[in-house]
Amino acid sequence: MIKKTIQKIFFIYLVIITNASALIEIDITEGNREPLPIAVTNFFYAEDAIKDIDQISIDVSKVISADLERSGLFKSIDQEAFIQKTASMHIRPRHEDWRLINAQALVTGELEVDNDKLRVEFRLWDTFAEKEIEALVLITTIDNWRRISHMIADKIYERLTGEEGYFDTRILYVSENGPKNNRIKKLAIMDQDSFNHRYLTSGKELVLTPRFNPVKQEITYLSYFKNLPRVYLLDIQTGIQEVVGDFPGMTFAPRFSPDGEKIIMSLARDGNSDIYVMDIKSRVVERLTDSPAIDTSPSYSPDGKKITFNSDRGGSQQIYVMDNKGRNQTRISRGTGNYATPVWSPRGDLIAFTKNFQGRYFIGVMRTDGTGERLLTENWYQEAPSWSSNGRVLIFYRETKADDTGKGHSSSLWSIDLTGFNERKIETPEDASDPSWSRLIQ
Amino acid sequence: MRSSILSSIVLHLAIMMIAIVSLPIFNNPDLEIPPIVQVELIEISEKTNVPKVSKKKDKKEEKKIEEKEVEKINQPVMKPKVEKSNEKVKDASDKDEIVKNKVEQKMFENIPIKKPVIKKKDKFDPLKIAELIDKSKDTKTVEEDIEDLEYDALDSTPSLDNKLTLSEEDAIRAQFMQCWSIPIGIPFDDTMIVKIKISLNIDGSLLEPPEVLQHERMNKPSEKYFRTLAESALRAVRRCDPIKAPDINRYESWKRIQLNFDPREILRG
Structure with missing residues (x-):
């Protein structure tokens, strides 16, 4: 009797086990690539804080929304659609109200002013899980609310995409005006959303190829002094400028190493251009290439171990990769057409370039071994890509064709992400060229 | 005489x-009289609808659908490309299925099928079952109780016939694909796959909160990319709640599902 009962219990157990293992598995390998709907609310504030606190509340929300939307990965929901109002929100959001308007994420916050300091508290909510997934308190001077907003947008972007944000960054570029044969070129700097624009040089001397130091608020650029090109260093915070060196012959395209300690550039001597690297402290210059062809546009890999550059040693301009001592020089571009201005991605996985093929100019990317070439955008004339700090977006400049009378020529900054679909014009007060995108501001 | x-x-x-x-x-x-053999010759979209059980239930479901439609008013337009491609694939497979089902139908018409013993039980009036249970209450032994349990367990075991069809699986997959916003910023990693177990009610709604099977990994501070991915998958599951339920006759086979959210091909670029 007992034996029989045990047998039956064992049988039932087996049946349950069989049931459990019969779980159906469904693989979901594709998803919806539409921008993620997000609701950014105006930040709550105490009425008696300061005079313009109501405007700051609206503006903080606007800056965050605009940053996220510009990335192409988010869709900011119009505040007109909001059901729950700010006053009750800082206590606890009613998630069902937000789900009803299809917000997958919700941003709430609170502003407080204490001794002329602005305290910004923000919370990011997952409306479907009904839980807070990120919270942060930032304290700054009241005037600095815009930067705080970018920092919040970075946090949101990082939490929801898994990738570092790139909104608290600046863009350095050459501002241009005047007729094509007599352009006035000034160095200019602005936030990535075109605000806080200022000029760094007066326009008396011609400036070219400005580049950010990846680790400091410092830039290097090329400027002509008595018709001779010189490489300069400029500290953006202090305004102190110094000449890196007077090099015999022409100098082109200086760029920092990833640790910010060296400058790599091309120098032209006796009609032959080669790649050189200079230690900023010791000013010792080392030659890396030695070919009779034109080697130019060098750019370090993020680990500093490799360098990409372009050279016409094979008969046409192509992209090459070598180690940081100039050894193992290998051509990686294999397509038809000319390739120029290679730039290594901060993520290390891709090299961006300009390609000229049948009179058209393309901005594209390829893997570091030259495979997987993808052309992201095409135009009459465009060049000089520069990566965003997270390696997802490229900024470059584009020129429009002048008519027969020389009119109609203009140049402007554009950005495009790696999908090739999110192309946007970047507003500048005047014509613009040669952009360089900073890392996240420390 | x-x-x-x-x-x-x-x-x-x-x-x-x-x-x-x-x-x-x-x-x-x-x-x-041979029992009626159900042969489904319906479109994929219809297949995912809950079949009619009773008028009462229908009304309830209609209400729920209406509610869901209200919720969806402000949803962004889902990527039509994905839907289209799926439909195309399913159209082709449906055609095959229709031919196959027709042949099967003819076969079933000609062959008398013995009524399964278990089906007889299904025909019983529930009230009568209750009466039977009541009558037997006093006389039943422990052994008989175990036998009953055994019988119920066997009854709930999904047989091969009860399995979800491929098109039903595809329909479930398509729903979660539409609900899932992939965090495309995550760097490629061969282990980036999130396994979520869900339990469903007969109307396709979640019976209990979805469970990430790799919850230990999700909670590790060093696994922030995995956490982001897992959260996006959980959002997709909740966003799709309730799903359009497959055939309720096969409820046992789909009441528990493991969803493997696998963005590796997309992240590889």
């Missing part, structure tokens, strides 16, 4: 008895 009348009556009765025993007309028609 009297004896002949008696023998006539006896003979008539005998013939009647033979007739009752042997003629099919007197037999239980249930045993002779």
Whole structure:
């Protein structure tokens, strides 16, 4: 009797086990690539804080929304659609109200002013899980609310995409005006959303190829002094400028190493251009290439171990990769057409370039071994890509064709992400060229 | 005379008895008429709808659908490309299925099928079952109780016939694909796959909160990319709640599902 009962219990157990293992598995390998709907609310504030606190509340929300939307990965929901109002929100959001308007994420916050300091508290909510997934308190001077907003947008972007944000960054570029044969070129700097624009040089001397130091608020650029090109260093915070060196012959395209300690550039001597690297402290210059062809546009890999550059040693301009001592020089571009201005991605996985093929100019990317070439955008004339700090977006400049009378020529900054679909014009007060995108501001 | 009348009556009765025993007309028609075999010849979109159970249930479901539609008013337009491609694939497979089902239908028409014993139980009036249980309450032994349990367990075991069809699986997959916003910033990693177990009610709604099977990894501070991915998958599950339920006759086979959210091909670029 007992034996029989045990047998039956064992049988039932087996049946349950069989049931459990019969779980159906469904693989979901594709998803919806539409921008993620997000609701950014105006930040709550105490009425008696300061005079313009109501405007700051609206503006903080606007800056965050605009940053996220510009990335192409988010869709900011119009505040007109909001059901729950700010006053009750800082206590606890009613998630069902937000789900009803299809917000997958919700941003709430609170502003407080204490001794002329602005305290910004923000919370990011997952409306479907009904839980807070990120919270942060930032304290700054009241005037600095815009930067705080970018920092919040970075946090949101990082939490929801898994990738570092790139909104608290600046863009350095050459501002241009005047007729094509007599352009006035000034160095200019602005936030990535075109605000806080200022000029760094007066326009008396011609400036070219400005580049950010990846680790400091410092830039290097090329400027002509008595018709001779010189490489300069400029500290953006202090305004102190110094000449890196007077090099015999022409100098082109200086760029920092990833640790910010060296400058790599091309120098032209006796009609032959080669790649050189200079230690900023010791000013010792080392030659890396030695070919009779034109080697130019060098750019370090993020680990500093490799360098990409372009050279016409094979008969046409192509992209090459070598180690940081100039050894193992290998051509990686294999397509038809000319390739120029290679730039290594901060993520290390891709090299961006300009390609000229049948009179058209393309901005594209390829893997570091030259495979997987993808052309992201095409135009009459465009060049000089520069990566965003997270390696997802490229900024470059584009020129429009002048008519027969020389009119109609203009140049402007554009950005495009790696999908090739999110192309946007970047507003500048005047014509613009040669952009360089900073890392996240420390 | 009297004896002949008696023998006539006896003979008539005998013939009647033979007739009752042997003629099919007197037999239980249930045993002779083959059971109706359901052959589904419906579009994929229809297949995912909950079939009619009772009028009451229908009304409830209609209400729920209406509610869901209200919720969806402000949803962004889902990527049509994904839907289209799926439909195309399913159209082709449906055609095959239709031909196959037609053949099967003909086969079933010609072959008399013995009514399964378990099905007989299904036909019982639930009230009568209750009566039976009540009657047997006093007399049932422990052993008999175990036998009943055993029977129920067998009944709930999904047989091969109860399995979800490929198109039903595709329909479930398509729903989660539409609900899932992939965090495309995550760097490629061969282990980036999130496994979520869900339990569903018969109307396709979540029976309990979805469970990430790799929850230990999700909670590790060093696994922030995995956490972001897992959260996006959980959002997709909740966003899709309730899903359009497949055939309720096969409820046992889809009431528990493991969803593997696998963005590796997309992240590889």
